[in-house]
Amino acid sequence: MSLHAHARAVLTAWRAPTAEEEVLREEFLQHVHAYEDAMWRECAPGHLTATTAVVSHDGERVLLTLHPKAGMWLPMGGHCERDDPSLDAVALREATEESGIPGLRLLPGPLALDRHRVWCHPPYSHHLDVEYGAVAPADVEAVISDESLDLRWFPIDEIPELSDEATRRLARRARDAMRSA
16 A cells, blocks of 8 residues: 555544544545645655654653754654555654664554644745554653754643644653554
8 A cells, every 4th residue: 555545535424523633634634636736746746754752751742852953842754754654653663763762662543633834835835744552661861853843752741842842742742542453
């Protein structure tokens, strides 16, 4: 199954927890149907991406990166690559690369959807973000990557103001998914 077909299947099967995300799910599906290159950053109107909230082994903290372009504390995430077999694989690859933490355990997902403006194609385009959660092993140290200005653990209920509501929502959902797994 191609990554494009996998994304279509995931978005078709996913049950949105909010009316707003149901609208996004339908828009993401329409985008995937309309653009054969919907998975790749070359798709100018927008492209699917995967984001992962990495939570501590006890579910109390979330690892966030200080994103150099956005200037905000955000979860790990990024673009699909040609050899990625699934959105789950994109989410896990990006989280591992950006956190430097081996052995992350991806939670069943997606947990959320988000669309946000980016500058991949000036003046702008959109990331159609399929969001996941992952659990870090106990006693691991995160290693900052070249894609980040900083990397820190924050209590899930104390994510800094220099973030956004989508980050807070994903962190809470990842904690809740971990606790119910």
